[in-house]
Amino acid sequence: MAEVTILFLRACLALLAMPIYLLSFLGIWQPFCRKVFFPFFSDKCSAYHQKKVKKHKQELFRNLPDFTSPSGELKLLEIGTGCGMNFQFYPPGCKVTCTDINPNFQQSLLKNLSKNQHLQYEGFLVAAGEDLHQVPSSSVDAVVCTLVLCSVSNITGTLREVLRVLRPGGAFYFLEHVAADRSSWNYFWQQVCHPTWKLLFDGCCITREAWKNLEEANFSELKLRHIKVELPCPPITPHIIGYAVK
Template sequence: MAKALVFFLRLCFQLLALPIYVLSLLGIWGPFCKKVFFPAFLEKFTVSYNRKTLRQKQELFGNLLAFAGLSGELRLLEIGTGTGSNFQFFPGNCKVICTDPNPHFQRSLAKSIAQNQHLRFDNFLVTPAEDLHQVADSSVDVVVSTLVLCSVRSVKGALSEVYRVLKPGGAFYFLEHVAADRSSWEYFWQQVYFPTWKLLFDGCCLTREIWTDLDKANFSDVKLQRIYVPLHWTPIQPHIIGYAVK
């Protein structure tokens, strides 16, 4: 009965979004989404998201310098940098390497860089998190990921690359929305929204249980908390936050 209801409601949402499905079949929506819609959406969304997660981000990134090298400089790689909304939370004496598979964030990213003169920036690498071949093994102190693992093609592959580029004793910091409890109404609606949400928001998956991938990723220690971010009327309120040490 529940599966039938999910199927029916999914179909309803797909019918409402039918023009976008048609544009997708014609090969128009994907390029438009990456170049225009998603960068514009993310620029506005991250302002609200940072306001709602201000305390959590301040606490999460508050001990980044504990992982700095002997020189005192922190070499930080951010996967899925997007608009650069996390830069304000990174400490001084920090060199940032930015990566993202979408090259169309230049305007908002340049603005964030200009607003965060306390940081030094390396090259912007256009590459997915599953393929960080331009970053050497054991070369960074910290990797940061916020709202990224929901849309990678392979969470396992992304975490494998994160682990590879981290120095021994380095840390992977994460803040990710995840699947709700499977017995909850939240999870029911995540299943309903899933296909249309993924199409609208550049591959964002609603029902990933990312904590299980972290448990299997060979980190020596994982410090993880579950939180709810008050993103009302959205299916992405359940989150995990923390860091994992190599």
């Protein structure tokens, strides 16, 4: 009965979003979404999300200097940098290389960089998390990924690349929205919204249990906890936060 209800409600939601589905069918929505809608939406919503998670991020990145290399440098690679909302939390002198599959984020990213002169900007790479071939193996001290694992095509492949580019003893920092408890109403509504949400927000999946991928990855140490971020949109309130050491 629950599955039938979910399918019915999905159909109702799809009907409401029919113009978007039609534009997608015609091949118009995806280019428009990546070039105009999603960068604009992310820029506005990221600022609101930042207010809700600022204390969590301050706590998360507090030990980032501990992973400075023996040479005294802290080389950091951020996957899916987007608008650059994490820059303020990185320590002074940190050498940051940014990557994103969407090159249309560069303008807002550079705007945020201008507000964070304490960083050394190493450049921007157009790359998917699953394919970081432009980054040499064992070349960075830390990798950061926030609100990205929801939209990569392969979480396991992305984590494999993270482990490859990290030096031994380096750390991977993450903050991601994830699937709710399967027995909850929130999970029910995540199931209902999932297809339309994924279409609207450039492949964002709200039903991923990313903590399982992290637990199965070949990290030597994993610090992970589940938190609830008070957002007006219940399907994206469940989050995981933490770091893992290679």
